Amino acid sequence: MKVAVLGCGSVGSQVVRLLLEQSDELAARVGAPVELAGVAVRRLEAAREVEVPEGLLTTDADALVRRDDVDLVVEVIGGIEPARSLILAALEGGASVVSANKALVAEDGPTLFDAAQKAERDFYYEAAVAGAIPILRPLRESLAGDNVSRVLGIVNGTTNFILDKMDTSGAGFEEALEEAQELGYAEADPTADVEGFDAAAKAAILASLAFHTRVSASDVYREGITEVTAGDVASARDIGCVVKLLALCELRTGPDGERGVSARVHPAMIPRSHPLASVREAYNAVFTESEAAGQLMFYGPGAGGAPTASAVLGDLVTIARNRLAHTTGAGESAHADLTVLPMGETVTRYHVAIDVDDKVGVLSQVAMAFAEHGVSIQNLRQEGRGDDAQLVVVSHEATDAQLRETMQHLEQLESVREVTSVMRVEGGAE
Numbered sequence: 001m002k003v004a005v006l007g008c009g010s011v012g013s014q015v016v017r018l019l020l021e022q023s024d025e026l027a028a029r030v031g032a033p034v035e036l037a038g039v040a041v042r043r044l045e046a047a048r049e050v051e052v053p054e055g056l057l058t059t060d061a062d063a064l065v066r067r068d069d070v071d072l073v074v075e076v077i078g079g080i081e082p083a084r085s086l087i088l089a090a091l092e093g094g095a096s097v098v099s100a101n102k103a104l105v106a107e108d109g110p111t112l113f114d115a116a117q118k119a120e121r122d123f124y125y126e127a128a129v130a131g132a133i134p135i136l137r138p139l140r141e142s143l144a145g146d147n148v149s150r151v152l153g154i155v156n157g158t159t160n161f162i163l164d165k166m167d168t169s170g171a172g173f174e175e176a177l178e179e180a181q182e183l184g185y186a187e188a189d190p191t192a193d194v195e196g197f198d199a200a201a202k203a204a205i206l207a208s209l210a211f212h213t214r215v216s217a218s219d220v221y222r223e224g225i226t227e228v229t230a231g232d233v234a235s236a237r238d239i240g241c242v243v244k245l246l247a248l249c250e251l252r253t254g255p256d257g258e259r260g261v262s263a264r265v266h267p268a269m270i271p272r273s274h275p276l277a278s279v280r281e282a283y284n285a286v287f288t289e290s291e292a293a294g295q296l297m298f299y300g301p302g303a304g305g306a307p308t309a310s311a312v313l314g315d316l317v318t319i320a321r322n323r324l325a326h327t328t329g330a331g332e333s334a335h336a337d338l339t340v341l342p343m344g345e346t347v348t349r350y351h352v353a354i355d356v357d358d359k360v361g362v363l364s365q366v367a368m369a370f371a372e373h374g375v376s377i378q379n380l381r382q383e384g385r386g387d388d389a390q391l392v393v394v395s396h397e398a399t400d401a402q403l404r405e406t407m408q409h410l411e412q413l414e415s416v417r418e419v420t421s422v423m424r425v426e427g428g429a430e
């Protein structure tokens with residue numbers, strides 16, 4: 001089995017290292033020698049974390065994937081192009097492909113799945129979601145006989161590190177981000193992580209596999225964590241919750257009675273007793289709910305060169321075995337063909353903090369605003385007095401549209417100075 005690796009950065013260098021160090025063991029597990037055929041890089045003379053044997057480095061990725069003797073291609077370049085063209089060329093040329101590229105799979109997965117099916121080759125991407133954590137294979141294989149109704153995930157380590165810092169130290173977002181950058185958890189340009197783009201791509205992949213349908217990154221409702229304040233984190237603590245950036249994928253029945261999928265990424269308060277609340281620092285976890293199995297949780301390192309390479313090598317061994325057996329694994333399963341429900345139809349609960357004038361009738365005006373839009377209040381309390389008066393409301397379940405209308409209404413009330421915090425409450429919090 002001849003393997004070509006495209007990209008020799010954080011993940012690629014660890015894939016190459018493991019391929020070289022464990023070649024005997026891999027050969028035994030696959031049932032045939034596994035040999036590194038070439039490594040495509042951008043610059044030959046760049047510093048790398050692994051020493052690539054003489055003659056294996058090339059800057060011509062295109063020629064490498066088209067080589068007749070290459071059986072397996074590992075794409076760890078990232079981004080849309082040239083990754084997509086290289087994967088398509090590899091499949092057309094008869095190679096099977098492993099990728100860690102969540103952005104590409106979430107944006108244009110079906111093109112790759114179709115190409116793999118046409119070429120009768122495998123396309124695997126376990127590393128694309130939650131790094132080392134086995135979650136795509138469990139959804140695709142282990143839970144293939146069950147009906148998954150919900151997937152809740154902490155799938156971005158950078159934002160989990162920042163929110164955990166804010167929770168444990170009382171720091172604000174900017175301060176926690178700076179610390180994450182100093183420690184190497186956050187990139188110099190943290191946009192993809194803190195604005196939720198990375199998590200949204202992973203949510204799209206999880207929803208597609210969990211519900212046997214096609215969900216792309218652009219279908220996922222997305223809010224990042226840049227607006228989360230120390231006050232939000234403290235409010236969460238007051239009601240026994242912690243703030244996490246969640247990827248939520250749910251099977252829902254819309255107002256017309258038709259089944260649909262809801263996929264969203266946003267910060268949310270979850271009870272400290274929820275298993276996901278115990279996911280600290282940069283760790284990831286994915287929590288699934290299915291009809292027969294009930295609740296399952298998959299936990300571990302969601303990023304890092306070596307952990308991600310572990311997932312890549314797992315896929316590599318599987319598809320190498322398939323090749324030897326002249327077969328392929330299960331391809332895309334999208335038979336359910338569900339619509340993606342608009343965010344307004346998503347049912348959530350809200351925690352709302354409102355700065356108000358401390359005078360007669362304010363409480364009832366605020367309560368009326370919720371009632372007028374059909375949002376039932378579970379809990380309402382006043383904190384502080386006079387100029388510091390604040391009302392804190394936790395609602396029962398309502399649609400996102402109803403809650404948004406309520407917020408607009410509140411902001412128009414004369415006695416409301418400011419709605420200071422609005423956050424969804426998930427995970428069965430009381």
Ligand SMILES: NC(=O)c1ccc[n+]([C@@H]2O[C@H](COP(=O)([O-])OP(=O)(O)OC[C@H]3O[C@@H](n4cnc5c(N)ncnc54)[C@H](O)[C@@H]3O)[C@@H](O)[C@H]2O)c1
Pocket residue numbers: 006007008009010011012040041042043059061075076077078079082100101102103127128131302303304305308
């Ligand atoms: N780093 C992680 O923890 C992690 C976790 C899960 C998934 N991933 C995914 O793995 C992939 C790689 O991530 P990474 O962290 O290793 O990135 P990286 O930036 O460290 O490495 C990418 C490498 O590809 C090289 N490259 C770019 N264009 C190339 C081309 N045309 N030909 C050859 N090489 C080229 C770059 O020079 C770079 O060395 C991405 O899709 C990423 O989303 C990374």
Ligand SMILES: N[C@@H](CCO)C(=O)O
Pocket residue numbers: 155156157158159193198302303304
């Ligand atoms: N940047 C991602 C890792 C790769 O998906 C994270 O912070 O989890």
Ligand code: NA
Pocket residue numbers: 126127128129130131132133134135136311
């Ligand atoms: Na994974």
